[in-house]
Amino acid sequence: MSPWVKLAIGAAAASAALPAAAQTVQATKPETVMTALRDAGYRAMLSKDNVGDPIIKSGAAGVDFSVLFYNCTEHKDCKTVQFYAGFVKKGVTVDAMNKWNAEHRFARVYLDDDKDPRIEMDVDLDSGGMSPGLFKANIATWESLLGEFQKAIDF
Template sequence: MRMSAIPTLIAFAGSLALAPAAIAQSLIDAGDVDAIANIARGYGSATIQSDNVGDPQILGRIDGVMYTVNFYGCTNGADCTTVQFRAGWKNPGDITLDDMNLWNQDKRFGKAYLDFEDDPVIEWDVNLFGGVSTQNLDDTFDWWRIVLENFTADYF
Protein backbone atom coordinates (compact mmCIF):
# COMPACT_ATOMS: atom_id res chain seq x y z
CA MET A 1 0.00 0.00 0.00
CA ARG A 2 2.79 2.42 0.86
CA MET A 3 4.65 1.69 -2.38
CA SER A 4 1.60 2.67 -4.49
CA ALA A 5 1.45 6.10 -2.84
CA ILE A 6 5.04 6.98 -3.79
CA PRO A 7 4.37 7.52 -7.53
CA THR A 8 1.36 9.66 -6.68
CA LEU A 9 3.43 11.78 -4.29
CA ILE A 10 6.19 12.16 -6.87
CA ALA A 11 3.67 13.28 -9.51
CA PHE A 12 2.09 15.73 -7.07
CA ALA A 13 5.48 17.19 -6.08
CA GLY A 14 6.39 17.55 -9.75
CA SER A 15 3.17 19.43 -10.48
CA LEU A 16 3.89 21.82 -7.60
CA ALA A 17 7.31 22.55 -9.07
CA LEU A 18 5.67 23.53 -12.37
CA ALA A 19 2.96 25.69 -10.76
CA PRO A 20 5.04 28.89 -10.39
CA ALA A 21 6.03 28.76 -14.07
CA ALA A 22 2.40 28.34 -15.12
CA ILE A 23 1.33 31.22 -12.90
CA ALA A 24 4.09 33.49 -14.18
CA GLN A 25 3.01 32.86 -17.76
CA SER A 26 -0.54 33.97 -17.02
CA LEU A 27 0.34 37.36 -15.48
CA ILE A 28 -0.88 40.50 -17.20
CA ASP A 29 0.96 43.80 -16.95
CA ALA A 30 0.26 47.24 -18.40
CA GLY A 31 2.28 46.34 -21.50
CA ASP A 32 -0.37 43.80 -22.55
CA VAL A 33 -3.01 46.20 -23.87
CA ASP A 34 -4.86 43.50 -25.81
CA ALA A 35 -5.28 41.29 -22.73
CA ILE A 36 -6.54 44.25 -20.69
CA ALA A 37 -8.98 45.20 -23.45
CA ASN A 38 -10.23 41.61 -23.62
CA ILE A 39 -11.02 41.68 -19.91
CA ALA A 40 -12.72 45.06 -20.35
CA ARG A 41 -14.92 43.54 -23.06
CA GLY A 42 -16.29 41.17 -20.45
CA TYR A 43 -17.99 44.22 -18.91
CA GLY A 44 -19.14 46.00 -22.07
CA SER A 45 -17.66 47.52 -25.19
CA ALA A 46 -13.95 48.34 -25.32
CA THR A 47 -11.76 49.57 -28.15
CA ILE A 48 -8.05 50.32 -28.23
CA GLN A 49 -6.83 53.68 -29.44
CA SER A 50 -3.92 56.03 -28.76
CA ASP A 51 -3.98 59.10 -26.56
CA ASN A 52 -2.58 62.49 -27.57
CA VAL A 53 1.02 61.46 -26.75
CA GLY A 54 0.87 58.12 -28.53
CA ASP A 55 0.34 55.89 -25.51
CA PRO A 56 -2.36 53.22 -25.60
CA GLN A 57 -5.82 54.03 -24.33
CA ILE A 58 -8.89 51.86 -24.00
CA LEU A 59 -12.24 53.52 -24.58
CA GLY A 60 -14.94 51.47 -22.88
CA ARG A 61 -18.51 51.47 -21.75
CA ILE A 62 -19.96 49.70 -18.70
CA ASP A 63 -23.71 49.80 -18.12
CA GLY A 64 -23.97 52.82 -20.42
CA VAL A 65 -21.17 54.79 -18.72
CA MET A 66 -18.22 55.73 -20.92
CA TYR A 67 -14.75 55.50 -19.41
CA THR A 68 -11.12 55.26 -20.44
CA VAL A 69 -8.21 53.17 -19.30
CA ASN A 70 -5.15 55.37 -19.71
CA PHE A 71 -1.67 53.82 -19.79
CA TYR A 72 1.29 55.43 -18.02
CA GLY A 73 5.00 54.79 -17.63
CA CYS A 74 5.19 53.86 -21.31
CA THR A 75 8.27 53.95 -23.52
CA ASN A 76 7.46 54.99 -27.07
CA GLY A 77 3.83 53.93 -26.64
CA ALA A 78 4.71 50.47 -25.27
CA ASP A 79 6.00 48.68 -22.16
CA CYS A 80 3.67 50.64 -19.88
CA THR A 81 3.74 50.06 -16.12
CA THR A 82 0.48 51.46 -14.73
CA VAL A 83 -3.06 52.22 -15.81
CA GLN A 84 -5.67 54.69 -14.73
CA PHE A 85 -9.41 54.14 -15.02
CA ARG A 86 -11.21 57.43 -15.67
CA ALA A 87 -14.78 58.61 -16.25
CA GLY A 88 -16.20 62.10 -16.47
CA TRP A 89 -19.63 63.68 -16.80
CA LYS A 90 -21.10 67.05 -17.62
CA ASN A 91 -22.14 68.62 -14.33
CA PRO A 92 -25.90 69.11 -14.18
CA GLY A 93 -25.12 72.06 -11.93
CA ASP A 94 -25.83 70.65 -8.51
CA ILE A 95 -22.72 68.53 -7.90
CA THR A 96 -20.40 70.44 -5.60
CA LEU A 97 -16.85 70.23 -4.35
CA ASP A 98 -18.32 69.18 -1.00
CA ASP A 99 -19.97 66.22 -2.77
CA MET A 100 -16.62 65.17 -4.22
CA ASN A 101 -14.90 65.57 -0.86
CA LEU A 102 -17.58 63.42 0.76
CA TRP A 103 -17.10 60.73 -1.91
CA ASN A 104 -13.35 60.72 -1.30
CA GLN A 105 -13.86 60.51 2.44
CA ASP A 106 -16.39 57.66 2.33
CA LYS A 107 -15.21 55.48 -0.58
CA ARG A 108 -12.11 53.30 -0.84
CA PHE A 109 -11.90 53.08 -4.62
CA GLY A 110 -12.00 55.98 -7.05
CA LYS A 111 -10.78 59.52 -6.52
CA ALA A 112 -13.45 62.09 -7.38
CA TYR A 113 -13.00 65.76 -8.21
CA LEU A 114 -14.40 68.63 -10.27
CA ASP A 115 -12.31 69.41 -13.33
CA PHE A 116 -11.46 72.91 -14.62
CA GLU A 117 -15.02 73.21 -16.04
CA ASP A 118 -16.56 72.03 -12.73
CA ASP A 119 -17.51 68.69 -14.29
CA PRO A 120 -17.29 65.63 -12.03
CA VAL A 121 -14.52 63.13 -12.77
CA ILE A 122 -13.65 59.87 -11.09
CA GLU A 123 -10.27 58.18 -11.47
CA TRP A 124 -8.60 55.08 -10.10
CA ASP A 125 -4.89 54.36 -10.52
CA VAL A 126 -3.85 50.71 -10.74
CA ASN A 127 -0.24 49.54 -10.55
CA LEU A 128 0.34 46.56 -12.85
CA PHE A 129 4.15 46.59 -12.66
CA GLY A 130 5.40 43.01 -12.54
CA GLY A 131 2.00 41.70 -13.56
CA VAL A 132 -1.17 40.50 -11.91
CA SER A 133 -3.25 37.41 -12.52
CA THR A 134 -6.11 37.46 -14.98
CA GLN A 135 -8.43 36.83 -12.04
CA ASN A 136 -7.01 39.85 -10.19
CA LEU A 137 -7.43 42.16 -13.18
CA ASP A 138 -10.95 40.86 -13.82
CA ASP A 139 -11.75 41.65 -10.18
CA THR A 140 -10.28 45.13 -10.69
CA PHE A 141 -12.67 45.71 -13.59
CA ASP A 142 -15.55 44.44 -11.48
CA TRP A 143 -14.61 46.93 -8.75
CA TRP A 144 -14.48 49.68 -11.40
CA ARG A 145 -17.99 48.63 -12.49
CA ILE A 146 -19.14 48.98 -8.87
CA VAL A 147 -17.44 52.38 -8.54
CA LEU A 148 -19.23 53.64 -11.67
CA GLU A 149 -22.52 52.18 -10.49
CA ASN A 150 -22.22 53.84 -7.08
CA PHE A 151 -21.02 57.16 -8.47
CA THR A 152 -23.86 57.41 -10.98
CA ALA A 153 -26.40 56.32 -8.33
CA ASP A 154 -25.14 59.02 -5.96
CA TYR A 155 -24.92 61.92 -8.45
CA PHE A 156 -26.96 61.21 -11.60
Protein backbone atom coordinates in the same frame (compact mmCIF):
# COMPACT_ATOMS: atom_id res chain seq x y z
CA MET B 1 15.48 11.16 -15.76
CA SER B 2 14.84 12.07 -12.12
CA PRO B 3 11.26 12.70 -10.90
CA TRP B 4 12.21 16.33 -10.13
CA VAL B 5 13.34 16.98 -13.69
CA LYS B 6 10.13 15.37 -15.03
CA LEU B 7 8.09 17.55 -12.67
CA ALA B 8 9.91 20.71 -13.78
CA ILE B 9 9.45 19.86 -17.47
CA GLY B 10 5.76 19.11 -16.90
CA ALA B 11 5.19 22.37 -15.03
CA ALA B 12 6.95 24.36 -17.76
CA ALA B 13 4.89 22.68 -20.48
CA ALA B 14 1.64 23.26 -18.58
CA SER B 15 2.33 26.97 -18.06
CA ALA B 16 3.33 27.42 -21.72
CA ALA B 17 0.00 25.94 -22.79
CA LEU B 18 -2.17 28.41 -20.88
CA PRO B 19 -4.96 29.85 -23.00
CA ALA B 20 -4.81 33.56 -23.86
CA ALA B 21 -7.61 34.33 -21.38
CA ALA B 22 -5.48 32.97 -18.52
CA GLN B 23 -2.39 35.02 -19.32
CA THR B 24 -1.24 37.68 -16.91
CA VAL B 25 -2.78 41.12 -17.46
CA GLN B 26 0.07 43.55 -18.07
CA ALA B 27 0.19 47.24 -18.98
CA THR B 28 3.30 46.46 -21.04
CA LYS B 29 0.96 44.41 -23.24
CA PRO B 30 -2.19 46.52 -23.75
CA GLU B 31 -3.85 43.70 -25.68
CA THR B 32 -3.93 41.65 -22.43
CA VAL B 33 -5.89 44.45 -20.74
CA MET B 34 -8.28 44.59 -23.69
CA THR B 35 -8.69 40.79 -23.65
CA ALA B 36 -9.33 40.78 -19.89
CA LEU B 37 -12.04 43.42 -20.30
CA ARG B 38 -13.69 41.44 -23.11
CA ASP B 39 -13.43 38.18 -21.18
CA ALA B 40 -15.22 39.93 -18.29
CA GLY B 41 -18.07 40.86 -20.65
CA TYR B 42 -17.15 44.47 -21.47
CA ARG B 43 -16.65 45.99 -24.86
CA ALA B 44 -13.08 47.13 -25.38
CA MET B 45 -11.44 48.98 -28.26
CA LEU B 46 -7.69 49.59 -28.16
CA SER B 47 -6.26 52.69 -29.82
CA LYS B 48 -3.83 55.52 -29.03
CA ASP B 49 -4.46 58.72 -27.07
CA ASN B 50 -3.52 62.21 -28.26
CA VAL B 51 0.14 61.77 -27.21
CA GLY B 52 0.51 58.26 -28.67
CA ASP B 53 0.09 56.14 -25.53
CA PRO B 54 -2.34 53.20 -25.58
CA ILE B 55 -5.95 53.83 -24.54
CA ILE B 56 -8.91 51.47 -24.31
CA LYS B 57 -12.49 52.70 -24.71
CA SER B 58 -15.11 50.71 -22.83
CA GLY B 59 -18.25 51.12 -20.74
CA ALA B 60 -19.96 49.96 -17.55
CA ALA B 61 -22.96 50.94 -15.44
CA GLY B 62 -24.39 52.73 -18.49
CA VAL B 63 -21.33 55.01 -18.69
CA ASP B 64 -18.53 55.17 -21.25
CA PHE B 65 -15.09 55.04 -19.66
CA SER B 66 -11.46 54.87 -20.73
CA VAL B 67 -8.54 52.81 -19.56
CA LEU B 68 -5.53 55.12 -19.73
CA PHE B 69 -1.97 53.78 -19.75
CA TYR B 70 0.70 55.54 -17.65
CA ASN B 71 4.41 55.38 -16.90
CA CYS B 72 5.11 54.47 -20.52
CA THR B 73 8.49 54.57 -22.22
CA GLU B 74 8.20 55.97 -25.74
CA HIS B 75 4.47 55.12 -25.84
CA LYS B 76 5.00 51.46 -24.87
CA ASP B 77 6.25 49.41 -21.94
CA CYS B 78 3.63 51.06 -19.70
CA LYS B 79 3.52 50.20 -15.99
CA THR B 80 0.09 51.26 -14.73
CA VAL B 81 -3.44 51.87 -15.96
CA GLN B 82 -6.18 54.17 -14.82
CA PHE B 83 -9.92 53.71 -15.25
CA TYR B 84 -11.40 57.15 -16.01
CA ALA B 85 -14.87 58.57 -16.63
CA GLY B 86 -16.05 62.14 -16.96
CA PHE B 87 -19.52 63.62 -16.79
CA VAL B 88 -20.99 66.89 -18.05
CA LYS B 89 -23.02 67.81 -15.00
CA LYS B 90 -23.26 71.29 -13.55
CA GLY B 91 -24.09 72.04 -9.94
CA VAL B 92 -21.92 69.37 -8.31
CA THR B 93 -20.02 70.93 -5.41
CA VAL B 94 -16.52 70.45 -4.07
CA ASP B 95 -18.13 69.54 -0.73
CA ALA B 96 -20.05 66.72 -2.47
CA MET B 97 -16.80 65.47 -4.04
CA ASN B 98 -14.98 65.59 -0.70
CA LYS B 99 -17.83 63.72 1.01
CA TRP B 100 -17.80 61.02 -1.66
CA ASN B 101 -14.01 60.63 -1.38
CA ALA B 102 -14.24 60.36 2.42
CA GLU B 103 -16.81 57.55 2.15
CA HIS B 104 -15.29 55.46 -0.66
CA ARG B 105 -12.02 53.63 -1.16
CA PHE B 106 -10.12 52.75 -4.32
CA ALA B 107 -11.40 55.58 -6.55
CA ARG B 108 -11.20 59.34 -6.30
CA VAL B 109 -13.49 62.00 -7.65
CA TYR B 110 -12.98 65.67 -8.41
CA LEU B 111 -14.26 68.57 -10.47
CA ASP B 112 -12.30 69.47 -13.60
CA ASP B 113 -11.49 73.03 -14.71
CA ASP B 114 -15.01 73.37 -16.14
CA LYS B 115 -16.52 72.17 -12.82
CA ASP B 116 -17.63 68.86 -14.36
CA PRO B 117 -17.30 65.71 -12.18
CA ARG B 118 -14.63 63.10 -12.88
CA ILE B 119 -13.86 59.69 -11.36
CA GLU B 120 -10.58 57.76 -11.56
CA MET B 121 -9.23 54.47 -10.25
CA ASP B 122 -5.59 53.45 -10.59
CA VAL B 123 -4.48 49.85 -11.11
CA ASP B 124 -0.78 49.04 -10.70
CA LEU B 125 0.28 46.39 -13.20
CA ASP B 126 4.02 46.89 -12.67
CA SER B 127 6.39 44.03 -11.86
CA GLY B 128 4.69 41.33 -13.89
CA GLY B 129 1.05 42.43 -13.90
CA MET B 130 -1.79 40.54 -12.21
CA SER B 131 -3.90 37.47 -12.74
CA PRO B 132 -7.00 37.72 -14.93
CA GLY B 133 -9.12 36.88 -11.87
CA LEU B 134 -7.73 39.74 -9.81
CA PHE B 135 -8.04 42.13 -12.75
CA LYS B 136 -11.67 41.06 -13.17
CA ALA B 137 -12.23 41.83 -9.46
CA ASN B 138 -10.75 45.30 -10.04
CA ILE B 139 -13.13 45.82 -12.97
CA ALA B 140 -16.07 44.84 -10.75
CA THR B 141 -14.90 47.33 -8.10
CA TRP B 142 -14.65 50.03 -10.79
CA GLU B 143 -18.14 49.27 -12.11
CA SER B 144 -19.61 49.41 -8.61
CA LEU B 145 -17.90 52.71 -7.78
CA LEU B 146 -18.85 54.17 -11.15
CA GLY B 147 -22.51 53.32 -10.51
CA GLU B 148 -22.42 54.75 -6.98
CA PHE B 149 -20.78 57.94 -8.23
CA GLN B 150 -23.34 58.32 -10.99
CA LYS B 151 -26.13 58.07 -8.40
CA ALA B 152 -24.36 60.58 -6.15
CA ILE B 153 -24.18 63.25 -8.87
CA ASP B 154 -27.63 62.54 -10.31
CA PHE B 155 -29.75 64.98 -8.39
